[in-house]
Amino acid sequence: MSVRLSPRPLSVASAFRELEDPKLGGVVLFAGRVRADPTAMGTVTALLYETHRAPALVALRRLEAEARRKFGAGRSVAWHRVGRVRVGEIAVIVGAACGHRSEAFAATRYLIDRLKQTVPVWKEVRARPERRPRPRPNPRRAR
Amino acid sequence: MTATGATPRRSAPPTGRVRVLLFSTARTAVGSRSLSWPVGPDGTTVRELAAGLARAHPRVAPILGHCRYFHDDVLVKGLDERLPPGAELAIHPPYGGG
Numbered sequence: 001m002s003v004r005l006s007p008r009p010l011s012v013a014s015a016f017r018e019l020e021d022p023k024l025g026g027v028v029l030f031a032g033r034v035r036a037d038p039t040a041m042g043t044v045t046a047l048l049y050e051t052h053r054a055p056a057l058v059a060l061r062r063l064e065a066e067a068r069r070k071f072g073a074g075r076s077v078a079w080h081r082v083g084r085v086r087v088g089e090i091a092v093i094v095g096a097a098c099g100h101r102s103e104a105f106a107a108t109r110y111l112i113d114r115l116k117q118t119v120p121v122w123k124e125v126r127a128r129p130e131r132r133p134r135p136r137p138n139p140r141r142a143r
Numbered sequence: 144m145t146a147t148g149a150t151p152r153r154s155a156p157p158t159g160r161v162r163v164l165l166f167s168t169a170r171t172a173v174g175s176r177s178l179s180w181p182v183g184p185d186g187t188t189v190r191e192l193a194a195g196l197a198r199a200h201p202r203v204a205p206i207l208g209h210c211r212y213f214h215d216d217v218l219v220k221g222l223d224e225r226l227p228p229g230a231e232l233a234i235h236p237p238y239g240g241g
Binding site for chain 2: 049052080115116118120122
């Protein structure tokens with residue numbers, strides 16, 4: 001079982017190692033990356049994540065316990081970045097290792113859905129305003 | 144007037160403080176990450192503090208109804224929960240992780 005709230009980059013390879021267990025054949029990992037979405041302020045360049053650490057860690061541990069109880073997840077990870085996360089970087093990794101694939105998929109889906117609803121993490125958009133092309137001088141007006 | 148001639152107070156004077164932590168939209172609406180909220184010797188309730196906060200900072204009023212409250216890092220089950228002097232109340236707007 002592994003929970004993490006970290007300002008450092010998250011590694012899928014490290015998360016996969018956390019799920020290693022010779023008795024668990026179904027392993028599913030989900031990674032969420034920051035998208036360059038268009039917004040009213042311009043294109044997203046980064047998200048600034050903040051958390052209330054103590055309640056957030058309690059909530060993440062509760063999620064892991066639920067994944068174990070509901071889906072028989074023998075091992076799981078629930079990691080979230082905090083601070084500034086740029087476009088393309090991983091903001092969240094969740095995953096589960098179970099006996100078979102169906103429970104592993106269900107557990108991982110449960111982890112990410114419940115993480116978004118119950119873990120005190122908030123994000124703030126950082127965006128770059130779109131550059132508008134300079135209007136060309138109107139030759140008729142110049143006359 | 145009282146027997147001593149003093150004007151009676153409507154409520155006990157503040158003798159302590161509750162630390163209020165604000166996150167995300169609640170922080171933006173109030174303009175501060177934390178507040179030191181004056182309370183009487185018996186403290187206050189979450190409901191009273193939230194109402195006072197809404198009066199002092201009207202922009203946060205529409206947000207408070209959607210928030211979760213944590214008293215010393217533990218989820219508040221009911222708004223009538225008491226906050227003694229020295230307590231910490233964290234105000235959590237809806238979450239947006241992932």
